Amino acid sequence: MAKITVEHLNFYYGEKPALSDISITIQELQVTALIGPSGCGKSTFLRCLNRMNDTIKGTRVQGLVSLEGHNIYSPGFDVVELRKRVGMVFQRPNPFPQSIFDNVAFGPRVLGSARTSEIPGIVEESLRAAFLWDEVKDKLKEDALSLSLGQQQRLCIARTIAVKPEVILMDEPCSALDPIATLQIEQLMGSLKRDYTIVVVTHNMQQAARVSDRTGFFWLGRLVEFDATETIFTRPGNKLTEDYVTGRAG
Ligand SMILES: Nc1ncnc2c1ncn2[C@@H]1O[C@H](COP(=O)(O)OP(=O)(O)OP(=O)(O)O)[C@@H](O)[C@H]1O
Numbered sequence: 001m002a003k004i005t006v007e008h009l010n011f012y013y014g015e016k017p018a019l020s021d022i023s024i025t026i027q028e029l030q031v032t033a034l035i036g037p038s039g040c041g042k043s044t045f046l047r048c049l050n051r052m053n054d055t056i057k058g059t060r061v062q063g064l065v066s067l068e069g070h071n072i073y074s075p076g077f078d079v080v081e082l083r084k085r086v087g088m089v090f091q092r093p094n095p096f097p098q099s100i101f102d103n104v105a106f107g108p109r110v111l112g113s114a115r116t117s118e119i120p121g122i123v124e125e126s127l128r129a130a131f132l133w134d135e136v137k138d139k140l141k142e143d144a145l146s147l148s149l150g151q152q153q154r155l156c157i158a159r160t161i162a163v164k165p166e167v168i169l170m171d172e173p174c175s176a177l178d179p180i181a182t183l184q185i186e187q188l189m190g191s192l193k194r195d196y197t198i199v200v201v202t203h204n205m206q207q208a209a210r211v212s213d214r215t216g217f218f219w220l221g222r223l224v225e226f227d228a229t230e231t232i233f234t235r236p237g238n239k240l241t242e243d244y245v246t247g248r249a250g
Helices: 042-048 079-085 100-111 116-129 149-161 179-192 205-211 229-234 239-245
Strands: 002-013 016-027 031-035 059-067 086-089 167-171 197-201 214-219 222-228
Touching (some): 002 042, 016 197, 016 222, 031 042, 031 205, 042 167, 042 197, 086 149, 116 149, 149 167, 149 179, 179 197, 179 205, 205 229, 214 229, 222 229, 229 239
Parallel strands (some): 031 214, 167 197
Antiparallel strands (some): 002 016, 002 059
16 A cells, blocks of 8 residues: 655755656555665655655755645645654664653653553563663663664664654664664564554665665656666666666766
């Protein structure tokens, strides 16, 4: 089933076009990877999916982005609700300088979506889902910044899922991590897609090949090709895609 549908999306920073005529359908409960050389617009596109670009002055969006059939850019659309439904994990882990527990409890507390008595259960469930519970269960009161970078990133994922989003956007979530921490996040994505729709931007083509069901290849602000990941990496339909995935371009 289609979770997010994008039709003829154009995006501008001031007068400068960053995305041109993007149309793509993100399927529910799949991992969709976005690849392409630096500056091709992957992150800009990802941020269009939960209106994170709204916070950047002078930007402009044209076209349609719909979440389960509702245009997220329509005037009455509730952006706070949107960001709850479409959560985001960033390149560098960004835990708050608070305890491990408070990081995960933050969303449910702020949104008031859970009773105080329910919060410890939500924290445990979220940490378990993020493959972090066993490592932190005896030190929930400790500062989140005392964790390793890989643990911090899993904590940020736990913080995101604590508000029960439907979609998780990940912008190069492993680029600051070592190979073992990277592998843990990749395994985590495989587990999370049972419950969440994931869209991940990555520089790392092997990662896209390992974790995703579908892959989109961006080039100079355009979506050149979008298909099953296996197709993109073994028999792409476009010469540019082929050159990029075989390392001849980009
Ligand atoms: N805040 C901004 N203001 C102006 N231009 C921007 C801004 N952010 C990105 N751009 C420009 O938009 C284009 C797309 O950038 P974007 O970061 O989306 O690409 P990317 O594919 O994610 O690259 P990278 O992999 O290096 O992060 C680039 O030309 C970039 O310079």
